[in-house]
Amino acid sequence: MKVLISVDMEGIAGIVHPSETGPDRHDYARGRAAMTAEANAAIAGVLDARPDAEVRVADAHGTFRNLVPEDLDRRARLVRGRPRALGMLAGLDGSVDAVMLVGYHARAGAGPAVLAHTMSDAVLDVRVDGRPMGEIGLNTAMAGHLGVPVVLLSGDDAACAELRALVPDAVTVPVKEALGQGAAVTLHPQEARELLREAAAQAVARPVPVPPLTLTGPVRLEVDLAVPYMVDLAMLVPGVGRTGDGGRTVAFTAVDYAEAYRLVLLLVQLSSIKPA
Structure with missing residues (x-):
């Protein structure tokens, strides 16, 4: 095991x-x-x-x-x-x-x-197919x-x-x-x-295995970011777009959950970049 x-x-x-x-x-x-x-x-x-x-x-x-x-x-x-x-x-x-x-x-x-x-103080919320997830x-x-x-x-x-x-x-x-x-x-x-x-x-x-949590693709990802410049940086990623009022929320449709997960990790890293 x-x-x-x-x-x-x-x-x-x-x-x-x-x-x-x-x-x-x-x-x-x-x-x-x-x-x-x-x-x-x-x-x-x-x-x-x-x-x-x-x-x-x-x-x-x-x-x-x-x-x-x-x-x-x-x-x-x-x-x-x-x-x-x-x-x-x-x-x-x-x-x-x-x-x-x-x-x-x-x-x-x-x-x-x-x-x-x-993930970081830069992320206010993450929603996967409309469901909030931490x-x-x-x-x-x-x-x-x-x-x-x-x-x-x-x-x-x-x-x-x-x-x-x-x-x-x-x-x-x-x-x-x-x-x-x-x-x-x-x-x-x-x-x-x-x-x-x-x-x-x-x-x-335990004799009965726990079932894995499986989300089938495509997966709709929405991320609320703390300040607008983080949204500006996120827009450099192909496929990412503004949603809502466009000031704090970005959205992306991933082919599967793994792609959505990697994007969250990337957005967290981008959010650590401060404007010049």
Whole structure:
């Protein structure tokens, strides 16, 4: 069995503020240690149930260089750094049997939800065939495009609800109850890790497989961007057009979901370019 564990940071137990998630912030060292510990809990759970499993861990937060390599369970292989194909799902291909999303957060505009956003602060909303999707939905559908189910998610209660709405059979581990964008009632980190280890084992040992989320093409993609100059940059991409009032929203019809997913990743990168 092959399992990919994609690990973000905002949904880790105890984390509620950007000072804990950014490399230039004073609490970041504690945040990345907690992120690594939850990754290890998920790895251990998979290997408790499937000792012969091949486990890859994709560092999926910010710079993709947050997990502490020397502290990660040595039985797993780490996917680290950027840029890379498939972004938060780097290491995914059709040979993978299951994906787990650890430390994930709800989409932009959700609430109450801890540190909710979609890919970057430049993206206000993403709609796929009219349905709002954040990182949870976008990544779950990308895995599904390759025939791979998302079998587990950990994060706050809003993130867990977001996955259950898409994949009702997935295992979810709510490690904190969101009170707002920067506040939560959180489990003790050790308790969260114990629950995550048990849930990861359960997710890969269940006799009935979780079905992948599959979106058939063509796919209509709409992205609301934070400021108009980002729309201007997006218009340089062939096939992208303005929609609505034209000031903040771009649209694209992709031949399949994978093309739509790659465009979202590209728009996020373009949005980091500042006007001269």
